[in-house]
Amino acid sequence: MLKDITLGQYFPGTTLAHRLDPRTKLIAVVCYIVGIFNCHSAWAYGLMVLTLIASARIAKVGAKALLRGLKPVLFIIAFTAVLNLFYTPGEVLWSWWVLTITREGVRTAIAMMARITLLITGTFLLTYTTSPIQLTDGLESLLNPLKKLRVPVHELAMMMSIALRFIPTLIEETDKIMSAQKARGADFESGGLVQRAKALIPLLVPLFVSAFRRADELATAMECRCYHGGEGRTKLHVLHYAARDYAVLALYLALAIGIIVLD
Amino acid sequence: MSTNIKTENLSFAYPGDEERQPTVALDGVTLEIERGSFVVVLGHNGSGKSTLAKTFNAVLLPSGGKVYVDGMDTGNEELLLEIRRRIGMVFQNPDNQIVANVVEEDVAFAPENLGVPTAEIRQRVDDALEAVGMTDFTLHAPHLLSGGQKQRIAIAGVLAMLPECIVLDEATAMLDPIGRREVLNVIEGLHREKDVTVVLITHHMNEAENADRVIVMDHGKVAMDGTPKQVFARADELKALGLTVPDTVALLRELRANGLDVPVDALTAEECADAIMKVYR
Numbered sequence: 001m002l003k004d005i006t007l008g009q010y011f012p013g014t015t016l017a018h019r020l021d022p023r024t025k026l027i028a029v030v031c032y033i034v035g036i037f038n039c040h041s042a043w044a045y046g047l048m049v050l051t052l053i054a055s056a057r058i059a060k061v062g063a064k065a066l067l068r069g070l071k072p073v074l075f076i077i078a079f080t081a082v083l084n085l086f087y088t089p090g091e092v093l094w095s096w097w098v099l100t101i102t103r104e105g106v107r108t109a110i111a112m113m114a115r116i117t118l119l120i121t122g123t124f125l126l127t128y129t130t131s132p133i134q135l136t137d138g139l140e141s142l143l144n145p146l147k148k149l150r151v152p153v154h155e156l157a158m159m160m161s162i163a164l165r166f167i168p169t170l171i172e173e174t175d176k177i178m179s180a181q182k183a184r185g186a187d188f189e190s191g192g193l194v195q196r197a198k199a200l201i202p203l204l205v206p207l208f209v210s211a212f213r214r215a216d217e218l219a220t221a222m223e224c225r226c227y228h229g230g231e232g233r234t235k236l237h238v239l240h241y242a243a244r245d246y247a248v249l250a251l252y253l254a255l256a257i258g259i260i261v262l263d
Numbered sequence: 264m265s266t267n268i269k270t271e272n273l274s275f276a277y278p279g280d281e282e283r284q285p286t287v288a289l290d291g292v293t294l295e296i297e298r299g300s301f302v303v304v305l306g307h308n309g310s311g312k313s314t315l316a317k318t319f320n321a322v323l324l325p326s327g328g329k330v331y332v333d334g335m336d337t338g339n340e341e342l343l344l345e346i347r348r349r350i351g352m353v354f355q356n357p358d359n360q361i362v363a364n365v366v367e368e369d370v371a372f373a374p375e376n377l378g379v380p381t382a383e384i385r386q387r388v389d390d391a392l393e394a395v396g397m398t399d400f401t402l403h404a405p406h407l408l409s410g411g412q413k414q415r416i417a418i419a420g421v422l423a424m425l426p427e428c429i430v431l432d433e434a435t436a437m438l439d440p441i442g443r444r445e446v447l448n449v450i451e452g453l454h455r456e457k458d459v460t461v462v463l464i465t466h467h468m469n470e471a472e473n474a475d476r477v478i479v480m481d482h483g484k485v486a487m488d489g490t491p492k493q494v495f496a497r498a499d500e501l502k503a504l505g506l507t508v509p510d511t512v513a514l515l516r517e518l519r520a521n522g523l524d525v526p527v528d529a530l531t532a533e534e535c536a537d538a539i540m541k542v543y544r
Contacts, residue, residue, distance in 0.1 A: 133365060165364040168406040214359045220322055221360035224352040225373040225420060226344050232378040236371035236388065 010131050016244065017059035017129040022138030024245040029126045031252040035259045036118050044263040045114050051255060052122060059129045069124035070117060077116050084109040132164045141239055154230025162218070170211065177206050267333060267428050267460045268296040268319055268350070274327035274483075275314055288314040290483035291328070296462060298427070301454050303471040303491075304464045306480035307505040312464050315480065316432045319462070320350035333427065348377060351421030355433040357413035361405045366397065366416055369405060373424045384423075391419040394457070395449045411442025415449055422453070428460035429453070435465060443467070468495075468509040472530040479504065492528040511535035 012018075017025075032051070039045050056066055070077070090104030127135070140157035147153050178188065181202050188199050273292040279285035288311045296302055306312040317323040318330050321337040330337040332346045354360050363369040367388050374384045392398045395415040405413055414434055421429055431450065435443040451473060454461045463470060471477050477494040479487035481504045487494050495501070498508045498516060507513065515527045515535060529538040 133363070133368060161364070162362065165362065165405075168404075169358050172406070214356075217354065217356060217359035218362070221352075221354055222362060222372075224320060224322060224347055225362075226347050226376040226424065227372070228344065228376065234375050234378050234381060234384065236368060236375060236381065236384045238381050 011061070011065075011128050012131075013060060013129065015058060015060050015129070017055065017125075019244070020129075020248060021239055021241050021245045022130050022134040023142050023239060024241065024248050025126050025130055026135075026138050026142060028248060028252040029123055031256040032122045033119060035256045036115050036122070038256075038260045038263060039111075039115070040263050044259055045111075045118075047255070047259070048118055049114075052118060052125070055125055056121075059125060061125060061128050065128070066121050066124060070120055073116065073120055077113055080112045080116065081109045084112050133161060136161045136164070137235075137237070137239060154233070158230075166214070169214075170207070173210060174203065174207055177203055265298050266295045267298040267300075268294075268462075269331040270294045270315075270318070270325075270328065271331070272328035273315075273318060273325050273330060275311075275318060275323060276326050288483050289318070289325075292483070292485055293328075294478070294485065294488075296428070296460065298460055299454075299458050301451075301461045301473065301475045302463070302478060303474040303476070304462060304478045304480060305466065305468070305471060305506060306486075307466065310480040310504075311483040312480045313432050314483075316352070316430050316462065316464050319428075319430055320347050320352055322352070344377070348373075348424045349427045351424055351426035351429045353414070353417050353421055353429065353431045353434045355436050357410055357417055357437070358406075360417050361413060361420075364404055364406075366403050366405055366408075367392070367401045369416060370419045370423050373420060377424065387423045387425070388419075391422040394422055394453060395419045409442060410438045411445035414438060414442065414446045418446070418449060418453075426459065428462065430462040430464070432464050433466070434463075435467065435470065443470075466506075468507055471495075472509060472511075479506065491530050495530065496528055498527075515539075 032048070035044075036048055039048060056063070085101060085105045085108075086099055088102055088105035088108050090102035092100055092102055093106070094101045130138070136157050139160075140153055143151070143153045143156075178186075182188070186199060186202055188196065188203070191199070270292050273289055273294075274287070275289040276285040276287045290311075292311075292315060304312045304315065314323060318325055318337065319332065321330075321343055324338055332349055335342045335346055337346055361369050362372050370388045370391050371384050374387050379387065388401075389398070392401060395418050397412065397415050397419060400408065400412065400416075405416055408416065417434075418429070429450070435446050438446065447470060450461055450463065453459045463474070465471070471491050471494075474491055477487070477489065477491050478485055479494060479501070486504055487497065487500070495508045495512045498512065501508055508516070509530060511530055511532060511534070512527060515525050515529060515538065518525050518539070519527055523539075523542055525538050525542055529535045
């Protein structure tokens with residue numbers, strides 16, 4: 001049951017998209033999102049779709065894999081579309097009882113669907129081609145200037161990477177506790193929502209207790225390996241921009257600025 | 264040989280609270296651990312053996328007495344990093360000491376903390392992984408490895424600090440027999456080839472057979488201290504402390520009690536077999 005949980009669905013590869021500096025990809029995604037929210041005309045949306053398809057092609061990510069990422073947000077997309085469809089005032093196209101569809105409603109509904117779909121698939125492309133470690137490294141490096149404002153950037157990045165490291169360990173442990181509780185007659189699968197939620201208590205309590213013990217031991221182990229915060233720390237993998245990074249950055253910046261100015 | 268770790272009348276008590284009295288874990292321990300030696304510390308649960316290990320690299324500071332690492336007082340805050348670099352510590356649960364989600368990143372953790380230049384980190388990571396025989400797993404995810412492999416990664420992570428001494432705090436306790444053998448082979452290899460001081464804390468008697476020295480702890484005090492042969496010859500005293508002797512010694516004692524003239528200090532399986540064969544020749 002818990003085996004299917006995957007976080008950060010990274011597909012290892014050696015394409016151009018994989019080799020780009022994570023910072024480039026993060027900035028590119030931000031540019032892309034800015035672009036999406038400034039789209040008004042059909043040609044602008046078309047351009048965004050084309051960009052996405054081209055990027056996916058370069059990353060060798062198939063349409064199927066890309067669309068699979070949409071599954072969990074399908075409901076949100078449908079919900080927003082329906083709301084926009086019925087509640088946008090304007091020129092009435094069709095009306096029945098309290099439901100009215102307007103021309104503007106149809107337009108916003110389609111636009112919203114397109115926006116959310118592009119937004120999700122665009123960010124998925126980032127996580128498909130960037131390992132969680134690279135992402136954390138990239139974020140840490142991009143947010144580095146915030147250190148001057150006393151934002152604990154290194155600590156946040158460290159927390160993120162430790163969290164990622166312990167996800168599989170904790171999932172494994174959850175499975176173990178679940179089996180142990182089932183062997184003692186616990187029932188996780190039947191009953192209503194409330195009953196099921198209650199059944200989780202004997203699972204969560206031992207999990208939390210052990211997570212705290214783990215945290216304590218990990219902290220000691222880290223101290224034993226001379227961890228003393230981000231000060232004076234060096235890196236095994238140092239990020240550096242290559243020519244391809246500048247090219248990609250220029251393209252995406254041009255895209256975002258172009259859309260804002262022209263559309 | 265010079266001294267690596269020295270304790271002087273070391274005491275430690277875990278602080279109590281309103282309900283409980285402070286627990287005395289170490290009570291006047293005076294020890295010297297020689298550079299390049301292989302020391303096994305034995306003791307039953309609560310004998311203070313793990314507490315002793317944790318005072319070696321200033322994870323715990325003595326509540327009485329002193330601990331010196333290469334002459335440096337562990338109570339000196341400014342020397343903390345250098346002391347911890349010199350005394351590498353490996354713990355019991357392999358999962359709770361691996362920090363990163365790629366093997367090489369985890370091994371690089373300590374040198375990164377020490378501010379070692381990038382090129383040298385690479386070199387140290389490769390060397391450390393080779394020393395524990397895990398080069399093939401450089402880019403693997405640690406959670407998919409076996410217990411023995413994880414523990415070897417943990418050892419590599421400590422080796423990357425280029426320590427003088429490695430302290431293993433029950434590092435084999437959670438492993439299956441194969442994993443335990445893997446880890447012991449690595450440790451024995453490091454001791455033999457790289458001349459690293461090894462302090463192995465354990466309650467598996469058999470792990471003491473190749474040691475230079477065995478220290479037996481009881482109630483926070485050193486109960487016995489000597490070569491494995493000397494210590495295991497005192498089987499009755501060990502039993503009184505809640506400990507057993509290695510299987511080989513137990514067998515020889517049994518045979519001797521039944522009238523066979525064998526020595527009782529043959530520790531390894533080979534020595535034991537030879538000793539028995541000698542009687543029949």
